[in-house]
Amino acid sequence: MxxxxxxxxxxxxxxxxxxxxxxxxxxxxxxxxxxxxxxxxxxxxxxxxxxxxxxxxxxxxxxxxxxxxxxxxxxxxxxxxxxxxxxxxxxxxxxxxxxxxxxQIPNLPLDEVPDGKDEKDNVEHHRCGAKRNYAFAPKQHFELGEALGQMDFETAAKLSGARFVVLKKGVARLERALGQFMLDVHTSEPHNYTEVAPPLLVLDQTMFGTAQLPKFAEDQFHFFPDEVLREHARQTIEIVWKQALDFVTERGMAGARAKEGTFEKGEFDYRVNPDRRWLIPTAEVPLTNLVRESIMDEAQLPMRVTACTPCFRAEAGAAGKDTRGMIRQHQFTKVELVSITTPEQSKDEHERMLSCAEEILKRLDLHYRVVTLCTGDMGFASQKTYDIEVWLPGQNMFREISSCSVCGDFQARRMNARYRSKDRNVRHVHTLNGSGVAVGRALIAVMETYQQADGSIAVPEALQGYMGGLKTIEKQ
RNA sequence: GGAGAGGUGGCUGAGCGGUUGAAAGCACCGCACUCGAAAUGCGGCAUACGGGCAACCGUAUCGGGGGUUCGAAUCCCUCCCUCUCCGCCA
Known part of the structure; x- marks a missing residue:
């Protein structure tokens, strides 16, 4: 705002x-x-x-x-x-x-953000690691997972429809291990984020605070209690009935068809509804809103929090995109990093956050590059965004695995989150968020990167302790 | 879900229809005292919006919304939240 x-x-x-x-x-x-x-x-x-x-x-x-x-x-x-x-x-x-x-108006880009129309105009910032050579044609993660009998999209579709997955055995454990590993790295020195287990269901005002609302309601899952829906239906029917009655009284039955489609929805306010809950699309939402409507002390800043949570996205605008595999799911796990800072701290904090996210990929020994998003590709609330793209040998391309954004006071205004500075003035805080990193996509990257000729997956050294010493995921 | 109690400034806590934006204490800031500190004394100390070059003035806010009244923190209705007890439940 x-x-x-x-x-x-x-x-x-x-x-x-x-x-x-x-x-x-x-x-x-x-x-x-x-x-x-x-x-x-x-x-x-x-x-x-x-x-x-x-x-x-x-x-x-x-x-x-x-x-x-x-x-x-x-x-x-x-x-x-x-x-x-x-x-x-x-x-x-x-x-x-x-x-x-x-x-309805998005945040303004910082001066140094490159101008551009879409993702093709993003600018590569740096690379880390290198593509590995495989003595065989590397497979995609879903080919590997299905062959192992540990990744099942068909069963998931029976339970929940498209864009869900059932993981089992080693692959399921690998996902859990990744989340644990990431949290452990971020909550210890020198990253020092505080671990938080936030609610996954939030109110309208919370979604408004981080700017998922009002503009991006279609991308989210939400629900109303039954009695609210029943009441809404009752009111709508009443209104439609009254309009129909008025119309017929006025012009007789013959003219009714002409008015088809003009009946108004009931007086149901879709913008702010206290009875509605949303499934969080990212832990950025509850973590950032931790400071909503509060006045922090400058000494408490920067405040750094992290959480590993499921994330839910309707993927309304992505019909037909990435339909195969786990790249784009309605539900996925992600470790999120959020920082609350003073206006003076936010730019440095952005670089720091990026390096915290990179650290995860370095320890997993995954090849990646960092790009600075151009003005046309940035999210609504962002002033500047770095994406980390991990190399997927099976797909033979870089795919986004993390996105780190600095939002200035844009979200703080929407949340009314402030701090008292040393000179006793009350000012809005700055907010930052970044994935540290997306667990589902990290799983994909590990599987594709560490695949072996026989279809088994070597467990990265950093994760073996989280897998009970397991060194290889094989068909059982 | 049932019964009861309660929500006032950063915190504790008074006020229960008319200089009350709100006593008092704590915390915090400034000054004095001191070589320095503690203790003490004096003073200051909410937020948002609007008007004004400014000094400053106005409006709103005592959980949210609505009502009664010339006038509401104070009375009424309603919703939310917290606490205690009972029931149910992972």
């Missing part, structure tokens, strides 16, 4: 930054909404000030037994109160219009 005062003071810079993301200018429209809002506030507050002053005068007049004066004031307040409800509604409407518009 942007600060409207910044936009007011720097409309051209704001629009130029949006243009770098390939977006149309917004400053003029936003400033107009803001002016309307402020005019309405002024109008309302002037009336309230008069009402309050008059009320005090009434108190005094009554104390002085000046009934005449009290009466006059009373009628003045009565007249004022006639017009005030309308002002209140107008003020609320104007403020909401501005807030809604602001909530």
């Amino acid at each position: 942007h600060d409207i005062r910044f936009i007011r003071d720097n409309p051209d810079a704001f629009d130029r930054a949006l243009a770098r993301r390939g977006l149309a200018p917004e400053a003029k429209r936003l400033i107009a909404l803001d002016e309307l809002r402020r005019a309405k506030i002024l109008e309302l507050e002037t009336a309230q000030a008069r009402r309050n002053a008059a009320s005090k005068e009434i108190g005094e007049a009554k104390k002085n037994k000046d009934e005449e004066k009290a009466k006059g004031l009373l009628s003045e307040v009565a007249a004022l109160k006639e017009t005030m409800p309308k002002m209140e509604v107008e003020e609320k409407t104007a403020s909401k219009a501005l807030d809604d518009a602001l909530a």
Whole structure:
């Protein structure tokens, strides 16, 4: 969420930054909404000030037994109160219009972020490790997993539909080992993140805080309690029934077809609904919101937290993409890193976070590269993002395994997360998040990288302690 | 799920219809005292929004929303949350 005062003071810079993301200018429209809002506030507050002053005068007049004066004031307040409800509604409407518009606008890229349209314009930052040579044609992870009898997509589809998997035996344990290993690395020196086990189900305002809402609702899984859905259905039917009745009364049955499709949905607010819960698409959501609506002490910053959680994504826009294998699932495990910092700390923290994520791949001895995302490929809340792409020999390409973003105060504004600086001022914190790393995709990378000619998987040294000393995953 | 108690500033805690944005204490900041520190004394100390070049002024906020009233932290309704007891349950 942007600060409207910044936009007011720097409309051209704001629009130029949006243009770098390939977006149309917004400053003029936003400033107009803001002016309307402020005019309405002024109008309302002037009336309230008069009402309050008059009320005090009434108190005094009554104390002085000046009934005449009290009466006059009373009628003045009565007249004022006639017009005030309308002002209140107008003020609320104007403020909401501005807030809604602001909530739809993505964060601005930092100066050093490369301009570009899509992932083809991302810029390689550096590489680590090298492609291995195989004396055979390397297979993809699902070929390996299915041949081992430890990765079962068909059964998963029976249970849950497409984009789920059932893991078994060594492969299941390998996934667990990866998560444990990553958490252990991040919670010890020198990374020093604090381990957190957060809720996986969150409220609307929490999803709004990290900017999954309102714009990306279709990418998420959510649910309402049954009684809320029943009530909604009841209201909708009532409204449709009434509209149909009105229409028929007005024009007779013959004209009814013409109006097809125009029946409105009920007055069910899909934007903020206190009865709704969302499955988290990433632990970034609960971890970042840990500090929502609070004022931190500067001494507590930077605050670093990590969690290993399941993540749930509807993958609505990815129909037909990566349909084979575990690359793109509705449910996957991920270790997430989140830092809460002061504005001065966030840029260094971003580099630090990237190196923490890289450390995992180094210890697993996986080949990867780091790219700086271009303006057109960055996420909604991000000011700057590094992706880590791991080499998959079976797929013969680099695939994203981590994404580290610095969000500035964009999320902090939405969450109202602040800190008290040493000079006693209260300011918004900066937030950062990154995968450290995606466990599902790390599993894929390990399987494809460590595959052997006979289809077995060598267990990386760093993981053997987590696998009870197991050195090879083989068919059983 | 049932019964009861309660939600006030960073914390503890008063207020229960009219200079109460809110006593008092703690914490914190400044000053004095001191070679320094402690102790003590004096002063300061909420957030957001709006207006103003500024000094400053206004509005809102005592869990959320709604109502009564000229006026609500105080009265009424409703929702949420916390605690205690009972029931159910992984």
